[in-house]
Amino acid sequence: MKIGASKQNLSRFALIYDQIRFEEKALIRAAEELGLSINPLSSKTLVLRSDSPPELDFALIRCISYFRGLHIASILNGLNISTISSFFTLNIAGNKLFATSALLKHGVKTPKTYIAFTPKSAGEAAESLGYPVVLKPVVGSWGRLIALIRDSDTADAIFEDRSYMYPLYQIYYLQEFVEKPSRDIRCIMIGGEPVAAIYRYSPPGDWKTNVAIGGRAEPCEINDELAEISIKASEAVKGEFVGVDIMEAEGRYLVHEINPTPEFKATMSATGKNIAAEVIKYIKRKLRR
């Protein structure tokens, strides 16, 4: 569909997607059940025009491709069409270094992070941080291209590999390896409030906890401290619907990631909380304002 070309019969609330996964289907069903007319739009056929804004009040961006979602948010927000997530939130939360900077600025505890821009200085940063260190791409998800580096020989090899990759991978984002239980916490935030949280356990033989790579989920009670750090993290990126990832480290919570287009199948399944319905209720309240 070309937005702007055929404006009839369009709801003024769009859900923009690349693929309809469990989450998108649940959102569409929740909107229907809650009486919110929704217009699912595939990004693959979308044309957005600067001289002919789409007749939309609002778009829920659910693109699985980060850059596609980011750029759709950019043009829609530029045309004064509000989105969840906003371009600001997608831009900041979608880049691990930008997110770390926002968390620091807002006083949210986060793992110690060193940044370097060449293989040599990255090696020095790793030595200074102390092995093992975790190297992450500044943009990436589902644990992809994250390396746990245990010694300088491995570090040198990985940094050299990175030097032949796209420049974004040559931003060497190094973090302390935080000793923690074999789990982390995902807290779903809607409208700045924690709605549900799960423990995500590492799959067997892996140190990463992403459910996308086979991690197991269990419900997690949201205590005051967890709520407080999740709220501050969400505020740091002006999040309206985000997933805050938190590590438990020696009795303290550390935020290590904020996801601006969160998946929530595992959270719904583990907690029984209808995240999709909560998102739609929030959007209905937002549209009434």
Next chain:
Amino acid sequence: MPSCPVCGAEVEVPIDVVEGEILVCEECGAELEVIFEDESVVLAVAELKGEDWGE
């Protein structure tokens, strides 16, 4: 019912199917993307994971 482009088996489509929905072929396990073509459903092999895919 539309057929799987990988193994040819018929694939059941939910009544409330949406374009872009991912279905799994029960015969061969292929992940298939729903495409609406001339008011009927056809299936294509779903795109492999992209470099920037995620949350």
